[in-house]
Amino acid sequence: MSTTPRVSSAIAAEPPHFGSVLAHQPEIASSFFALYGRFWGSDVLAARIKEVARMRNARVTQCGFCRNVRFDKALGQGLGEEVVDDITDSYETSTRLTNTEKAVLRFTDALIHDPELLTGDARAALQRHLTPAQIAELGLGVVLFLALAKALITMGLEPEAMDRTVLPTPAVLEAAE
Amino acid sequence: MSAVCAALAGDPVLAKHYADFRAKAHGALDPGLAALIGEAVAAVHGMGAAPDEGGLDDGTCACLAYARRMPFEHTAITDAEAAGVVAHLGEAGFVAYSVVAALADAECRAALVDLPGLAGG
Numbered sequence: 323m324s325t326t327p328r329v330s331s332a333i334a335a336e337p338p339h340f341g342s343v344l345a346h347q348p349e350i351a352s353s354f355f356a357l358y359g360r361f362w363g364s365d366v367l368a369a370r371i372k373e374v375a376r377m378r379n380a381r382v383t384q385c386g387f388c389r390n391v392r393f394d395k396a397l398g399q400g401l402g403e404e405v406v407d408d409i410t411d412s413y414e415t416s417t418r419l420t421n422t423e424k425a426v427l428r429f430t431d432a433l434i435h436d437p438e439l440l441t442g443d444a445r446a447a448l449q450r451h452l453t454p455a456q457i458a459e460l461g462l463g464v465v466l467f468l469a470l471a472k473a474l475i476t477m478g479l480e481p482e483a484m485d486r487t488v489l490p491t492p493a494v495l496e497a498a499e
Numbered sequence: 500m501s502a503v504c505a506a507l508a509g510d511p512v513l514a515k516h517y518a519d520f521r522a523k524a525h526g527a528l529d530p531g532l533a534a535l536i537g538e539a540v541a542a543v544h545g546m547g548a549a550p551d552e553g554g555l556d557d558g559t560c561a562c563l564a565y566a567r568r569m570p571f572e573h574t575a576i577t578d579a580e581a582a583g584v585v586a587h588l589g590e591a592g593f594v595a596y597s598v599v600a601a602l603a604d605a606e607c608r609a610a611l612v613d614l615p616g617l618a619g620g
Contacts, residue, residue, distance in 0.1 A: 326527060328581040328591045346591040353523040357516040364513065384574055427614070437611040448617065458506045458618035462517060465503050465609050469601040472573045476565075476581065476597050 328478035340387070340474055347366060355495060356464065362395070362492040368457040369491060370399035370480070374423045375430045375460060376467045377409045382434050385471035390484045395491035422451040433464045502610035506618040522565045524602060527595035528588075532559065536596070540603040543570045544611065558587030565602040570607070 327338035332345035344351040362369065373396030380388035392406075408416035411419050425447040432440035441447075448457060474480065501521065507514035535550050542549035552560055562582035565590045568576050585593045 324578055324581075326578065327576060329585065329593055332591075343594055347527050347592045347598075349523045350520070350527060350595060353516075353520040357513075357520045358511060360516050366510075383601055427615075432612050433605075433608050433614075436610070440612050445617065453511055454618050455591050458508075458510060458614075459513070461609055461612075461614040461618060462513060464515075465602075465605040468608070469598070469605040472569060472601040472604065473597045476569070476573055476576050476601070477594065478578070478581065 324454055324478040324483045325480045328476075336467065338479060339410070340470075340479055343477060343479060355492070359492045359494045361459070361463060361466065362393070363494040364459060365455045367463075369393065369395035369401055370401045371426055371456075371460070372463050373401050374405075374419070375426055375464050377429045378413075378427050379464060379467040380410065382431070383468065383475070385474055386480050386484060387474055388467070388471050390481075390486050392412050392486065392488045393491040394488055397488065411469060419449075425451045429457075429460065430464050433461070434468050449491040459470055476495060501606045502614045503606055505615035506609070508606045509616075510553055511617070521602065524595060524598045528592065528599060532562065532596075533599055535559070535563060535564045536600050539566045539605050540569060540600060541607055543567050544604075544607040546610070547605055558583070562596060565596075566603070569604045573601075 327343070327345050329338060329346070331338045331342035333342040336342040339344065343352070344354065356459075362372070373393055376388065376393075379385070392401075406420045408418050409427065413419055414424060416424070419427070427498070428444040429440060429448050432444070504518055504521075507517060527564060528536075536548040538547060541547040543579055548562065552563065555563075561580070564586050565576060565580050569581070581593070588596055
């Protein structure tokens with residue numbers, strides 16, 4: 323996996339990173355950030371649940387950038403590092419993750435890794451813990467997390483080293499609404 | 500309609516935003532090439548026939564080879580493979596191409612877990 327950018331920054335004086343590289347395509351960028359802000363701004367599904375799925379995707383896809391970023395809204399909903407540390411391949415045995423979060427992780431693994439993992443029991447558990455609207459929002463989130471991580475990696479935008487970084491949760495862009 | 504758009508039928512605002520993002524990404528590429536990406540990625544997932552590459556130029560074939568790696572080998576794509584896409588499409592095209600290929604993979608996966616059925620109650 324390359325940590326050498328395969329595309330230059332489109333913003334003067336900024337190094338290549340997701341935002342500066344996506345600036346090569348300003349219409350895609352503005353549409354993506356409007357979508358991502360609306361997704362994170364919606365409270366149909368709690369930010370903590372979304373972040374649990376995002377952290378799982380980060381680990382499975384090996385996206386170092388995604389793995390080191392934390393969104394503050396989920397932190398405010400109690401997603402501390404001791405919980406994040408349990409989002410490993412052994413998450414089923416965690417005593418810190420809720421049953422809802424484990425159902426979400428099974429779905430996330432099925433979508434990003436192997437659809438056969440969504441057995442009848444896993445599917446039933448997901449539908450027992452989440453409403454259809456919440457599942458739709460979760461599905462959108464996992465699709466975006468996966469696509470974003472793979473695009474980052476294939477464009478060579480993985481950091482060689484990165485500290486854990488808490489960022490403001492993406493928000494609705496008022497001007498875009 | 501993609502599996503994601505179908506699953507978002509109950510949330511018109513998010514559905515509109517997602518459809519706009521998808522359209523902007525696809526719209527940044529030649530429509531024929533965008534369609535080929537979808538076919539190539541879907542074929543890797545066993546969701547359809549691989550596109551007929553007979554008659555395609557070498558640059559397009561290199562792009563499709565890159566797209567086919569996205570589902571299961573995204574970490575193994577080499578600098579040279581990526582450079583081949585940049586050479587054919589330019590940097591801006593490479594960015595759009597990477598987004599569309601990654602999105603195509605994720606949409607196939609959403610269909611394979613029956614996201615619309617799960618979200619339909």
